[in-house]
Each structure stands twice: as structure tokens, then as C-alpha cells.
Amino acid sequence: MTRPANVSGWLRLILPWTLLAALLLLPVARPSDNLIRLLFLTAVYSTAGLGWNLLGGMAGQVSFGFAVFFGLGAYTTALLMHAGHSPYFGFIGGASIAMLASFFIGLPTFRLRGPYFVIATIGVTEAVRVIMNNLDITGGASGYRIAEDKPFNPLEHYYTAIVAVALAVLVSTIIANSKFGLALRAIKQDQDAAADLGVNPFTTKLWIHAFAAGLTGIAGGIYARRAGFFYPGDVFAFQTGINILLIPVIGGIGTIWGPVLGGVVFIIVEETISAKYQDFHLMIYGALLILIVLVEPGGLIKSKHLWVRLGKLLIGLFTGETWKALFVMIREILRKLRFLKAQHIEE
């Protein structure tokens, strides 16, 4: 990497490491079990979201079918652990099986473009879900249970998830800055033009699909090990695929930190809302998503000030100063809209 030229460049280099260090050192400060759990889930979903983002964000191939990899990761890890292997071996196994599956799915479907590819991925997930529902060796629709002998240690799960999300960020960064990443972006902009320039779109897509599937498979395995129970109607569900896709969309497609931010909104903000407002959590969360799209269609990460404010809103929700935080948030949105309006008039 080259030396950053200015302050913001330095910040960009330092901040991720600071964040990682803070997350790794967090348990020293004896945070609540709740925070550890939420951060664990955020890390797991961000990992899956980062995986999706490699294919959907960087290569522009929108897939609704990542539930397949999440579920395969979960089942492979569980089966390997059941056979007496270490869970970490299980995660690697989950990633491998997911990558393998990605080739089988990618080989036929990457011949398709645009919406046809999208629907083919839906078809694959649904078919896999129903088959898993009927497969006796995995317990069919009844689901699968992981029983670990040793006592439950939330911090071990937490660290595993943090390492996974760090790995996902690392892989994304390396790919984004490589020639391979350049090829991906070329495919996203114009597949035919990319092919003329000597990029083989088909194999490039297959490989990035495999990386994406691997990360999602790891996320599935880590989730499954902590959950202890899962079933096809959950991990292979269409909704799971949609969730994995929404995380980068909320945060910012094609960026590296967008999916991480999306994971925060998707897990921490969502659960905080549903815990506080039992009767209206769908509406509040839905309205929040609508606001995010309208104010920042490219994802939260694109808006410098907004996500600082969002953090404040989050803190506000935790400390009880919801109204104040909302006020700040709304003020920020109004400012943003005024800016958008000015932009439109200039056009």
C-alpha cells in the first residue's frame, strides 16, 4: 500500500485497526452479555453481508440465493462437529462446501443476466430448502441440534465472529485493490466491454461467487454453533437471502464498510426498536429503512454526517434519550434534503 497523502487518508488507514483493537479489547471493560450478543450477531451478519457484497456489490451480480450458502455452512459445521471435529474445522468445512456449491450454482446460472439471474437464484434456494426439509439424515424439517459438551462461553463465540468479520473485511479490501477487483468492476459496468478487454466474465464471476459463498458459509457455521439449533425453514428461507442482501444495501453496496454498518442497523438498531416498541416495531424499522433509501440511496456509508448522527441515535436509544437523538437525526435529514434539493435545481 502507498503512503496516504492527507489526513483523511491516514484516518482511513488507522480507523479500521482502531476499531478492531477496540472490539478485541472490549471484553476487558466487562460489557453486558447483551452487548456481546448483539455484537456477535452483528459480526456474523456483516460477514455474510460482506460476502454478498463481493458478488452483488463489486461484480454487480444481484443474488437472492445466499441463504443456500448460509444454510450449507450451518449444516456442514453441525455435521462435522457431530462427527467429533473441532468447530473451527467445521467452519472451514462449511466454507468449503459452500464454495463447492457456489460452483454448481454458478456454472448454469452465470450464463443468465440481470433479472433472470436473480430469479434463478431464488429458484435454487427454494429447491434446496424443500430438499433439505425432506432429507432424513439432517433431521428434515425438524432441524438440527448442536450439542457441545463444554460450558457455553459467549466470549469465544464473540471472538470467532470478530475474527470472521475482520477476515471478510480483509478479503474484501485485498480484492477491491487487486487487478481481480478491477475486472469485477469492469464486469459490473459493462460485461461485454469487459470481455472485449480480455476479462473472462464467466470464470471471474465463478471465482468471486466462490469467495462470497465461502464467507457466507463461515458466517452460517458461526451462527449455527452459537444458536445450537436451526432448521431448513429458517436458514434456507427466502427471507434469509433477502436479509443477507439488505445488509449491504442499507450500508452501501460495493463499499467495504457499508455492509458492516448495515449489519449494525440490521441487528442492533432493529432489535433495540423491537424490544422498546413492541406494537410498532415493524412500522418504525420500516420507516427507518425508507428514510435511509430516500436520503441516501447509495447506502448509509455514503453520507458522512448522517452515520455519525445515527450512532448518536443508537446511543440515545440505549441511554434513553430517544427523543433528543431523534430530534438531532431529523434535523440532519432535513439538512440533507435541503442539500439534495439544491442539487436538483442545479441540474
Place this chain on the structure above:
Amino acid sequence: MTAVEYLDLLIKALLLAGVYAAMAVGMTVVYGVMKIVNLAHAGFLMLGAYFSFELFTRFHIDPILGAVLALPVFFVFGMLVHWVLVRWLPKSDTPTLASLLLMFGFWLVLQNVGYAVWGNEDQSILTPRTLSAVHIGDEISIPKVNLVVFAAAVVCMILLEIVFHRSWFGRSMRALIQNPYAAQIVGVDDQRTSRMTFGLGTAFAGFAGALLGMLYSFSPDFGRPFLLRSFVIIVLGGLESVSGVALGAIVLAILETFSTVVPLPWYWHGWHTFYLPPSYQPVIPFALLVVVLVIMPKGLAGLFNRKWKTA
């Protein structure tokens, strides 16, 4: 199974296809003109069902009439939704993920509205025709309510097809589908047409919801299984034409119905046949969908439609 029994199932599959087509057609026009993947479609279906339910329980209006009344009401509602939310989306000639997120958020809001207004009971509409059927001979029975729903769906789709091809609005819609830039150059008001298209799509969603409400029980969570099927149908049908939707709906309905009653051949020391267990039923349409797409990458309608641009 006898030939008459297959015929009976074929009739039922075609009736089901009518319902499927009605529920998918709204999604198709919205997708065609605006490239919006409308996840809130399920929410509109749900509202449509409750709309005719309210008319039926409060004013004793026949649900078929309720479905027809839903058309103008949901047309206005859709235009309102477009005016408040949808038109701010960045324009694109490929499906944008921003639209996906927006409509997902809006779907959550609609669901919550449903829970706040109607609670979480499984409601349904019972009319004298709900449980009766027309019998032809011993083997064939055609449920009256499905027949009525089918007829309503077909009439409305024919009307839509006429609007599509005979009116200025329809022509601007088709122009926008084919080439948004060229359409604007020749004087199509992009915003106005989009607004009316979204209204039209919503009107059909509400209409289809009211029809579905006659066939199924519904709660504010209603619509999920139909959302997935709508996706499948509009892609099978080539994404932008009413006739394509009808074709996609027929293919899906027939596949779903016949996947478990047609003996499938397999080879193990000679040829045998077996019936697919019903628990595997959903595999067939989805697996076949993938196969069809792989063989015909542009959907069924792609056989006679023009080339699709890369997304």
C-alpha cells in the same frame, strides 16, 4: 389415475393460473416501466383482501364487486405512494437495490398498519358460493368461487391489454418500457406515466388481493407465498407483457398441480415409475424454473422477445 381425473386437475390448474396471473400482472407493469422490484406487492395484496373484507362485513357488498371497487381506490393509493415515496428513487434502466430496500421498508409499515387496524386474526370471507362447485359428471367438479375469480381476472387482464395497446397512456407506458430516453424525447411525461403506472400496478395488486381473499384466509402477514410466485411468473413471462404473465402463470400452476400426480420414470434394474411425494412438490416448479432459464436464458417469452440488457 384416469384421463377424466387429469382433465379435472387441468381445469383446476388453469383456474389457479388465472389467480396467479392477476396477482403477478401488477408487479409486471411496475417492473417493466420503473424497474422496481416491488416487495411491498405482498402488502398491497393484504390490503386488498382486507378492503373487500371490510366492504363485505360492514356493507354486505359482494367480494367480486369489492374487488372491482378496489381498482380505483388502490389506483389512487398507488399514485399517492408513488408521489410520496417512489418517485425519489434514482432512475435506472436496470433494477436498483435501492428500490428493493424502499419497498421492503414500506411492506413492513403496511404490515404494521394491518396489525394495528385488524389485529392478528386469520380472517376470511364466506359467501354462499365459497363452498359449492359445478359438477360435470362424477369426476369433474369446478369450484364456483374459483370460476368467478378466474373470470374476473381474465376480464381485467383483457381490459389492461386494451389500455396497454389502445390508449395514449398505454402507448407511453410501452414506450418507457422499450426505451426510456427515446420516449422522453418524443414527449412522454416520464413522471406522470410512472405515477400512473405505479397506480395501475397497485390497483391490480389490490384487485388480486381481494380475489385471493375469497380463496384463502388472510392476516396482516398475508402474501408471502404469493410474492415468491409472482417473481417466478413475471420472469417466466419475460417481465413486461400481460400475455407473458398469463403464460408464466399457466406454466407455474400446471407444474405445481401435476408434479405430484404424474408418474415419473426411473431406472433401477429396469424401468419403473413412482409418484413424487407431496412434500417435494415445491421442488419441481423451482428446479424446472432454473432449467428453463438455463435452456432459454430470456424466459419463455424470450423465445419471441427482443434482447435484454445486462443488469
Place this chain on the structure above:
Amino acid sequence: MRTHRNFACTCRCRTILLVLLLLGGIGLSSAPAAAATADDTITIGVVLPTTGSESKPGQYQKEGIELAIKQINDAGGIMIKSKGKKYKINEIFYDDSTDSKKSASLVERAMSSDNAVAVIGGYSTALGTAESVMADRYKTPWITTGAGATAIFGKGYQYAFGSLSPVALIGTTSAEFLGSLIDQGKLKKGLKIAMVVENTDHGTDYVNGFNEWANKHKGYFEVVMNEKFELGATDFSSILQRVKNSHADVFLSDAHLPDYITMQRQYLQNGLHHQMVSYGARGPEANARQALGAGTDYIFAGIWWSNKLPYAQAKKFAADYKAFTGHDVDSWYAAPAYDGMRILAKAIETAGSLDKTAIRDALKKVELTDSVLPGQKLKFSANGQADYPFVITQNKPDNKVDIVFPKDAATGDPVAPSPNK
């Protein structure tokens, strides 16, 4: 220029609308119930779906639990001997949106962060199974009031309890009921059975329970069809065609309410008729009556509770429930939840302390002697699951429902075979 001005104007409108939407949403919702950790309250977590596909049963169970809490608190609370005073119950409720991931996660939240001494929850087997993992992990007693699958209680969990009798018993009791009709001469021996159940633990258990009885009593039944279907199907015509071709005498299904309504509608439209028809634990629900009218007549159901039970406490519960919620208790969901909360309160009182393990030990021993459930006694067996008998109800014309089996609880005679209209 025109479009620009237009934009400026509508932009403000939109902003205002959006802000109103958001504020309206938050303003409408009541102030969040803060986890009041006052000295004289006991925190109980309740995690049930009030949105999503299981929201209605979840709602009924929540109301049943809240009714029990209200009654206990109105009577002053639970006496804790070690502290020498009465404690009121503080309920912390979470809606899991019928999502098993959220469900397990929220149970964890209640156990780890809200300091709940016990958690009640988990309607429908899948959600309950996901939650059950957390009980032993956090050494916190957990009672499921809505998951009856045997799979949950075969794992040696020490802190997991269930106030529903095993689902398999629905199948066994249904078989026993049909067997008794054969013994009475109302139905013929060698009854041909077609079973079409949902592809879940619930459906599997139902079939297993039925087969268990059938295998012990040879000659009574012949199962001619045994298939599963996917939850939330839109069309049953092909399955029903196969039921028709199986030439069965009795049609048995096990389904959730929406599938029950759809399937029975198509069953009637197809002009099918069997000597007996059942949808497992569904049958007498008011919503099914509303959807099918006379079409639900003579359907029998094996259920955990019925408002027809001839016990004084069951009648009182039905009346209290109506006064508390404003609607009738037309289905079984609320009663096991109500008694689940009451037995928990009794266990806490027996334990005499707020120690979770002490409460667990008490739950293993305690017996609710004025239970509203069939048999009037609620007690957890060694594996943590309750084990009280089922009642078989049968719908009769004019919206009447009778308990027809077992004999000692019966309010009417079974109509068998059901008349062909």
C-alpha cells in the same frame, strides 16, 4: 422552471410527511416498559410472536400469561419466604415476529440482560426448539407453553419445561377415539386411513403417535396413505385427488389454521366426504367457522384444552379471560399459557427464594392442583414435559362444539360416521 418549483414545494411536503410518519409511529407506541428492577418485583421474561404467521396463537398465549400475572399481582404477589415478603411479578415482553433466530436471541436477552428469573415462551415447535437451547445455557428455568414436540424434551435439558402434553398424544388419542367408535360399532374394523400432515415436527409426531396406537391394536386401522405437505401451500387439489384415489374411510390431517382453512375449503369444493375428518389440533376455532361455516361440522380435533371442559376453574378462567381481553377464548392456546404462568408462580413460592436453580428444583416437584387443563392437574414429568390427557372435540351444527372423548369429560355423544350432506 415549472418542474423546479414543483420540486421545491413537494420536497417540503414529503419531508413533513415522512417526519409525521416516524413521529406518529413512535408517538403511538406507549412509553417503553423500562426494566424496573425495584426491590419488590420478580422479573419474568415472555417471548412470543405477536406478528408474523404465528401471531394469533402467540397473542392468545400472551393474554393467558398476562391474565395469570394480573391475578397473582392483584392478590398481592408471590410470597418469598427467604425475604419474608410478597413480590409482584414484572413482565418483560418481546415479540419475536415468528422468526426462530430472533426468538432464541430475545430469550437470551431476557435471561442475560433483564435478569429474568424465568422465561416463558415459544409458540410453535420450531420457535420453541430454538429457544430451548438457552435454558440450560443460562441456567434459567424456561417454560414453553406452545411447543409440544417430543424432540425438545429428549435432550436431557435440566431447565426446560413445557406445559403442553406431547404432540404425539394427539395422534394416539385420535386413534384411541376412532378405536372406541369401532368398539361401539359406529365404525367398522379395518378402517382405511388417509393421513396428510404438515412437514414439521408437529406433523411427524402426530403420525408417530397414531401409528403407535395402531400397531398395538392390530386390525383396527389400515393406513392407505401417509404423506406430508409444505406449510403455506396455495393449492391442495393434487393432494386431495390422491386422497380421493386412496379410497380411504377416514381423512386425518395435521395442519396450521390457514392451511386447515384452505385445505378444508378445497376438500368441500371437490365434493369429498369421509366417515370422519380431523385436522389434528385444529377444528373448533372461531376463525375456521367464519371461513367455512357449516363446512366444519363434524370435524373432530385432539386439543390441549376446550372451553367446554366441565370444571369450575375452567369456566372461571373462560369468564376471567373474556373480562380481561374482551373476546372469547375460542381455542386452546390461552389455557396452557395461563397454567404455565401459574405453575411457575407456585414453584417460585415453593422455592421460597429467587434463586434460579431453586426455582428449577421446585418446578420439577410442584403440582398445580386447580389446573384448568384436562385432568385438572398440571405436573412436569421427569423430562420436563407436562403429561395430561387430551380431549377430543367435535364440531356440531349451529356452531356447537362438544367434547366427545374421553367419556368422563364428554359433553355430548360423538356423531359417527358423519352424515353425507
